[in-house]
Amino acid sequence: MNMKKKVTSIVAPVVTFLLIFAIWEFACWFYKIDAWFLPKPSEIFRSMIVDFGEYWPHLLVTLQCVLTGFLIAIPVGLLLATLITSFPLLNAAMSPYITFLVTTPLVSLIPLLMLMMGYGMNMRITTVVIQSFAVINMNACTGFNNVPTLRRELMQSMGASRLQTYRMMILPSAATDIITGLRLAAIFATTTCISVEYNAGNTGLGSQIIKYSQYLQTTKSFACIFYVTVIGLIMYGLITLLQKKIVSWEE
Amino acid sequence: MQNKVFSVKNIAKSFGSEKEHNYIEVIRDISMDIDEKEFIVILGNSGCGKSTFLKILGGIDSATKGSMELYGKNIGRQIPRNALKHFGFVFQSNNLLPWRTAEGNLRFNLNTMKLKGPEWEKRIDEMLDIVGLLDYKKVYPHELSGGMKQRVGIARALVHDPDILILDQPLGALDAITRKMLSYEILNIWKKTQKTIIMVTNNVDEAILLANRIFVFSNKPAVITHEIRVDIPVEQRNHEIANNQRFNELREQINEIVRATL
Numbered sequence: 194m195n196m197k198k199k200v201t202s203i204v205a206p207v208v209t210f211l212l213i214f215a216i217w218e219f220a221c222w223f224y225k226i227d228a229w230f231l232p233k234p235s236e237i238f239r240s241m242i243v244d245f246g247e248y249w250p251h252l253l254v255t256l257q258c259v260l261t262g263f264l265i266a267i268p269v270g271l272l273l274a275t276l277i278t279s280f281p282l283l284n285a286a287m288s289p290y291i292t293f294l295v296t297t298p299l300v301s302l303i304p305l306l307m308l309m310m311g312y313g314m315n316m317r318i319t320t321v322v323i324q325s326f327a328v329i330n331m332n333a334c335t336g337f338n339n340v341p342t343l344r345r346e347l348m349q350s351m352g353a354s355r356l357q358t359y360r361m362m363i364l365p366s367a368a369t370d371i372i373t374g375l376r377l378a379a380i381f382a383t384t385t386c387i388s389v390e391y392n393a394g395n396t397g398l399g400s401q402i403i404k405y406s407q408y409l410q411t412t413k414s415f416a417c418i419f420y421v422t423v424i425g426l427i428m429y430g431l432i433t434l435l436q437k438k439i440v441s442w443e444e
Numbered sequence: 445m446q447n448k449v450f451s452v453k454n455i456a457k458s459f460g461s462e463k464e465h466n467y468i469e470v471i472r473d474i475s476m477d478i479d480e481k482e483f484i485v486i487l488g489n490s491g492c493g494k495s496t497f498l499k500i501l502g503g504i505d506s507a508t509k510g511s512m513e514l515y516g517k518n519i520g521r522q523i524p525r526n527a528l529k530h531f532g533f534v535f536q537s538n539n540l541l542p543w544r545t546a547e548g549n550l551r552f553n554l555n556t557m558k559l560k561g562p563e564w565e566k567r568i569d570e571m572l573d574i575v576g577l578l579d580y581k582k583v584y585p586h587e588l589s590g591g592m593k594q595r596v597g598i599a600r601a602l603v604h605d606p607d608i609l610i611l612d613q614p615l616g617a618l619d620a621i622t623r624k625m626l627s628y629e630i631l632n633i634w635k636k637t638q639k640t641i642i643m644v645t646n647n648v649d650e651a652i653l654l655a656n657r658i659f660v661f662s663n664k665p666a667v668i669t670h671e672i673r674v675d676i677p678v679e680q681r682n683h684e685i686a687n688n689q690r691f692n693e694l695r696e697q698i699n700e701i702v703r704a705t706l
Contacts, residue, residue: 344539346535351557
């Protein structure tokens, strides 16, 4: 029964995948759609492999930007959330601005950041960090604030120190919320990175998508988009792995 | 005749202030002396302040007036952090940590109190054995029944070898059958571990079964209205206790008192 369920959960999405691309392929062939308008998926996959040498450096740049930005955003977001929730005054002073940060599409800052920091990696990573730390921070704050009073009382009854309370009780209690934040931040990081690359410089998958579109090389444009998806999947996979490791008790 | 372990002198607790019109006096004046190996039960209606009283005893809260004495030493209005190892607290709703197994929850207390070493590891097993859950030591709380969780909660409160066990309505969240079973189990734990126990309940039968002294609290603000010594020998406290003549006398007497306080 369980085995059957497992097989179904793997086979079903694969079948869906094949079906969608089969319909796409068939439609392109049947209606004789031009490749510059909508290329056949088989052509896109072929280009992903054959022209890999062309995409590889850009894939690396994007991956580096997303990962670095994301990895910086995690400690920044968590640290800030810890500080904010530990001191009521800070909480009152900061919480509206954290919400601003989350709700403002920070991609709107890209032109200004370009002005200040140029087109390089620093500017890209900064944008990714700004956009993704806020959502990590917000979710972590929620987690920290929602720790049950009863668990705080447990820590008090044992005479636990502040640090012990934080490390042994508050952090694990908030783990689920923190991971939700990380998941969102991963999406934000990828989106932001591509947006920056659309606007700045000529490296990174984003810049290539723009370039190929302008040359009507839609197939290559699609190949880059699919590689962005791969990056997204890598991030998603990493977080799921982390979640399995950290909140394994939940289920 | 026996050693005084812990005493409470004129403890009072209030919240808010009169200026802001939110002043609530929860406990007015509570004093009691507790001897070694005593089983004290506090009876009172819900909302009478007995849980607040226990929180003060458990070091979770501080009193606004009065003082406490541990082994004859004045410790003031709040149990100091270094004295908390003398106390073990059992919460009404088990309050286990869901990310730790049964033994992990016990180890949590030891870790927090920085008690390490093979002798403490052994004690984890001993305590789980006392509550009859040694086979479940690798099991997470969500896989345990309500009664089992509460038993782990009791084992956790005992694991650091406290002198005084504090139970805040430990059976309150359980169904009637489990409640009855577990009340006998608490009696056994008391016999086996020889701890001083302070327990809060609102169930008269439970109180007589377990206590050697019962304190009845008035409604808010709480004062002690009666102190009843339960003179039923420990050997006679078993499943047949309901047929015991003294049990029924006491039960009638206490029920009368409780009715009067309502």
